[in-house]
Amino acid sequence: MARFNQRGTRPAVHSPVTTTGERTRTYEGATGHLRDTRSELFLLAVSNFVGQDAFYEKGGDRDDRYTQLVRTLAVEDPAWCVDFLRWLRGEGNMRTASLVGAAEFVKARLDATAAGDLAPDARTENINGGGWNRQVIDAVLQRADEPGEMLGYWTSKYGRKLPKPVKRGIADAVQRLYNERSLLKYDTDSKGYRFGDVLNLVHASPDPAKVWQSDLFAYSLDRRHKRGTVPDPDALPVLARNLAFAEFVEQDPNILLNPEELKRAGLTWEAALSLAGSKVDKAKLWEALIPSMGVMALARNLRNFDEAGVSDEVAARVCSRFADAEQVAKSRMFPFRWWAAYKHAPSLRWAHALEQALGHSLANVPRLNGSTLILVDRSPSMFPGYGFSTPNSSDITLAEQAAVFGSALALRAEKPTLVEFGWTSNRLDAPKGGSVLKLIEKFGQIDGTDIPSAVKQHFDLLRHNRIVIVTDEQTRPGWLPSNGWQRGGMRETQIDDLVPPTVPVYLWNLAGYKAGAMPSGSSGRHCFGGLTDAAFRLVPLLEAGRDADWPWMTKTA
Numbered sequence: 001m002a003r004f005n006q007r008g009t010r011p012a013v014h015s016p017v018t019t020t021g022e023r024t025r026t027y028e029g030a031t032g033h034l035r036d037t038r039s040e041l042f043l044l045a046v047s048n049f050v051g052q053d054a055f056y057e058k059g060g061d062r063d064d065r066y067t068q069l070v071r072t073l074a075v076e077d078p079a080w081c082v083d084f085l086r087w088l089r090g091e092g093n094m095r096t097a098s099l100v101g102a103a104e105f106v107k108a109r110l111d112a113t114a115a116g117d118l119a120p121d122a123r124t125e126n127i128n129g130g131g132w133n134r135q136v137i138d139a140v141l142q143r144a145d146e147p148g149e150m151l152g153y154w155t156s157k158y159g160r161k162l163p164k165p166v167k168r169g170i171a172d173a174v175q176r177l178y179n180e181r182s183l184l185k186y187d188t189d190s191k192g193y194r195f196g197d198v199l200n201l202v203h204a205s206p207d208p209a210k211v212w213q214s215d216l217f218a219y220s221l222d223r224r225h226k227r228g229t230v231p232d233p234d235a236l237p238v239l240a241r242n243l244a245f246a247e248f249v250e251q252d253p254n255i256l257l258n259p260e261e262l263k264r265a266g267l268t269w270e271a272a273l274s275l276a277g278s279k280v281d282k283a284k285l286w287e288a289l290i291p292s293m294g295v296m297a298l299a300r301n302l303r304n305f306d307e308a309g310v311s312d313e314v315a316a317r318v319c320s321r322f323a324d325a326e327q328v329a330k331s332r333m334f335p336f337r338w339w340a341a342y343k344h345a346p347s348l349r350w351a352h353a354l355e356q357a358l359g360h361s362l363a364n365v366p367r368l369n370g371s372t373l374i375l376v377d378r379s380p381s382m383f384p385g386y387g388f389s390t391p392n393s394s395d396i397t398l399a400e401q402a403a404v405f406g407s408a409l410a411l412r413a414e415k416p417t418l419v420e421f422g423w424t425s426n427r428l429d430a431p432k433g434g435s436v437l438k439l440i441e442k443f444g445q446i447d448g449t450d451i452p453s454a455v456k457q458h459f460d461l462l463r464h465n466r467i468v469i470v471t472d473e474q475t476r477p478g479w480l481p482s483n484g485w486q487r488g489g490m491r492e493t494q495i496d497d498l499v500p501p502t503v504p505v506y507l508w509n510l511a512g513y514k515a516g517a518m519p520s521g522s523s524g525r526h527c528f529g530g531l532t533d534a535a536f537r538l539v540p541l542l543e544a545g546r547d548a549d550w551p552w553m554t555k556t557a
Contacts, residue, residue: 018521028476032515044512046530055381071108087552137169144182148193171204196224253279295331319353328360370465376406377471379449423448452478472511
């Protein structure tokens with residue numbers, strides 16, 4: 001239950017996503033609220049798959065808004081911006097947005113240096129390739145194909161002349177990320193920049209602590225230029241065995257059914273399937289591959305496992321990995337990915353384990369005491385087919401992602417009132433001990449978006465301790481009878497007109513549009529966002545009367 005002071009009022013607590021007091025209009029015409037630069041960047045970045053259109057905003061416009069926000073903060077508040085981009089690539093799990101952000105961060109500071117807008121010490125660090133610029137590049141590169149992707153972005157936008165911070169930040173990441181197995185997985189013809197290209201451009205030196213890396217770099221360059229070099233089996237045993245593996249398969253296809261041999265050769269599951277063709281039984285091949293597959297790859301291949309006829313015994317081992325909280329956390333899968341796996345799996349034998357995995361991925365969703373009104377947006381802008389391409393080329397809509405969070409909140413809350421809304425609204429039953437996956441299936445689609453009307457219809461001041469709204473915030477105006485400003489005898493109504501400041505309203509933003517549906521940052525009004533559950537950690541802090549900071553700055557203990 002929320003904490004109150006001696007006067008019986010809620011203490012003043014603050015949250016990081018803050019509005020400025022300046023007003024605008026939502027895309028549906030309601031009064032909207034503008035946020036400060038950091039808040040706008042945060043909400044956009046945690047929901048922005050670069051290049052993807054949103055319902056109300058073209059991908060190019062979103063990308064331009066994102067880069068301009070990053071460039072502003074790179075100069076005005078570089079420490080915050082670097083920490084944010086590091087978090088965005090890590091716990092925020094937004095890979096492309098963080099890479100683009102890091103590149104634009106560096107370009108903004110280089111431009112400011114050239115214009116004389118930075119202090120002398122900052123200009124020196126930029127010229128020498130150290131400081132914030134080098135840090136931010138290294139911080140966001142967390143996968144071995146990302147140095148090449150960073151080069152691809154930079155050269156396509158700013159040309160092939162690489163500034164020192166870009167070169168040195170990429171070189172730092174190359175030392176950390178390049179190894180035999182990452183070369184086999186990511187150094188493919190489909191990549192714009194191969195490992196050899198990256199090495200040629202940034203002149204990375206091998207890590208002195210990795211005696212094999214010098215041989216790896218030399219082989220990467222030879223491989224890129226198709227010189228036919230055979231890797232030294234003593235220095236690069238995995239690469240040497242991988243190169244010879246096709247011959248082993250020709251001699252005895254059953255080697256593909258030996259998990260240890262597959263591991264020794266660093267064979268990815270995609271490469272193994274390609275080599276196998278019709279030489280071996282598909283079910284047995286999958287059963288040999290499964291032990292070395294990552295959790296995300298397993299979740300994405302459940303249909304293939306069923307169609308091939310993978311045994312129940314092996315399926316149970318897959319399920320045990322989904323049920324392991326540590327492995328789920330390590331996979332860094334968005335919660336909606338577990339819903340996608342459930343939605344597309346033909347067999348129910350995976351269902352319980354997927355429910356457990358989804359629960360682990362939503363570990364930060366709080367168990368709220370008292371009575372909670374939970375409103376989940378089901379309007380057309382939350383669905384595809386209306387000019388909106390779903391995130392990351394997925395077929396999982398914003399509406400489904402909203403339902404994942406709303407359902408988890410409802411099933412964990414002490415006394416939930418779960419409502420789906422658009423222009424109208426419906427109450428959904430959330431049984432104690434129920435399944436999040438099954439509850440998601442109960443949601444429908446409703447025309448229009450009217451947050452104030454949904455609040456007015458379902459909020460009970462004497463009963464509800466708080467309101468949680470999961471939405472894209474683009475509401476139409478709510479209208480109530482008025483004796484004042486007239487619009488056919490009606491006046492526009494907002495959330496603050498319907499809910500006193502003693503009742504907190506938590507708004508979970510899934511789309512990152514510029515205009516918010518309510519003021520936020522204090523006075524019982526708080527806005528969060530993202531496709532992970534990370535920011536849900538802030539709710540218990542606010543409920544306990546403590547200020548909440550950005551997710552990477554917040555300590556919950």
